[in-house]
Amino acid sequence: MQPLLAGKVAIVTGGASGIGRATAALLAEQGAAVAIADLDEDNARAAAAAIEATGGQALAIRTDMRDEAQVEAMVAAAVVRFGGVDLLDNTVSCNAPEQTGADGEVHEMDIAIWNRALEINLRGPMLAAKYCIPEMLKRGGGAIVNISSTAGILSLGTVPAYAASKAAVHSLSQSIATAYGKRGIRCNTVAPGFVDTPTTRNMGDQFFAMTLDNNVLPYLGRPEDIAQAALFLLSDAARYITGQLLAVDGGQTIHLPVVADMWRLAAGRPLVETA
Numbered sequence: 147m148q149p150l151l152a153g154k155v156a157i158v159t160g161g162a163s164g165i166g167r168a169t170a171a172l173l174a175e176q177g178a179a180v181a182i183a184d185l186d187e188d189n190a191r192a193a194a195a196a197i198e199a200t201g202g203q204a205l206a207i208r209t210d211m212r213d214e215a216q217v218e219a220m221v222a223a224a225v226v227r228f229g230g231v232d233l234l235d236n237t238v239s240c241n242a243p244e245q246t247g248a249d250g251e252v253h254e255m256d257i258a259i260w261n262r263a264l265e266i267n268l269r270g271p272m273l274a275a276k277y278c279i280p281e282m283l284k285r286g287g288g289a290i291v292n293i294s295s296t297a298g299i300l301s302l303g304t305v306p307a308y309a310a311s312k313a314a315v316h317s318l319s320q321s322i323a324t325a326y327g328k329r330g331i332r333c334n335t336v337a338p339g340f341v342d343t344p345t346t347r348n349m350g351d352q353f354f355a356m357t358l359d360n361n362v363l364p365y366l367g368r369p370e371d372i373a374q375a376a377l378f379l380l381s382d383a384a385r386y387i388t389g390q391l392l393a394v395d396g397g398q399t400i401h402l403p404v405v406a407d408m409w410r411l412a413a414g415r416p417l418v419e420t421a
């Protein structure tokens with residue numbers, strides 16, 4: 147069978163680690179040439195080398211997604227190397243403290259935490275889209291996946307900056323899908339639930355156990371599970387799907403109790419707090 151992405155060029159932002167790395171590997175396995183854009187140059191190079199070792203095409207590009215000039219240069223470098231851009235997977239995200247439950251409550255939050263989450267998780271994907279879309283239009287269309295989080299669907303209570311950035315990234319997907327659909331570009335959002343990655347390892351065994359308890363399925367997600375959803379949405383198999391939000395979360399968000407309750411219990415706080 148022909149690989150799903152034969153002849154395509156993909157950019158994966160945040161592709162040096164975890165979900166992004168698994169996605170870059172899967173897109174390459176399915177025939178795409180993959181540019182891995184990440185601040186972590188060593189791991190980006192290692193991810194690209196692993197793809198090339200299995201016969202794929204990959205390029206690591208050190209990019210700080212907060213810097214518009216670097217994002218523009220990154221897309222230009224991918225075009226020089228591979229001849230254009232068809233697909234964009236925005237996995238880039240800030241990690242600790244935003245992903246480890248420590249944004250702080252709104253009334254005492256350091257505004258730098260808020261700004262950093264929005265800058266990396268929302269502005270970064272927007273900038274990548276800004277410079278990839280003209281390249282996609284030159285090739286008659288393309289597809290974009292923005293990685294959100296179930297934290298952008300339901301409140302975790304403890305990560306207001308991270309959650310707001312992740313909710314907003316789906317709004318960005320809808321705007322792109324609406325504006326560019328007639329010009330051949332689809333854009334969707336994938337919202338992972340808890341996935342076993344280097345970042346979530348920091349959250350500790352107790353959180354792993356509670357998440358497993360709350361999943362409908364009897365196992366935790368792996369980076370490859372999110373990569374498979376991104377592959378589908380980026381491929382022509384999803385040609386009639388745009389502007390949608392797909393939760394890949396083991397069923398975590400389809401039932402009660404809600405995640406906010408899990409966090410309170412983990413902190414040893416009562417479910418119902420009095421003033």
Ligand SMILES: NC(=O)c1ccc[n+]([C@@H]2O[C@H](COP(=O)([O-])OP(=O)(O)OC[C@H]3O[C@@H](n4cnc5c(N)ncnc54)[C@H](O)[C@@H]3O)[C@@H](O)[C@H]2O)c1
Pocket residue numbers: 159160161162163164165166183184185186209210211212236237238239240241266293294295296297337338339340341342343344345346
């Ligand atoms: N792991 C989970 O359980 C989980 C759950 C829900 C959502 N998500 C989302 O999935 C995505 C991947 O999560 P992960 O756990 O694999 O993350 P990760 O921390 O392993 O990888 C994130 C990557 O982004 C890169 N990065 C950070 N700041 C950057 C910047 N300014 N410029 C360029 N690169 C930068 C990091 O170097 C890293 O390689 C993120 O968008 C995250 O919010 C993850």
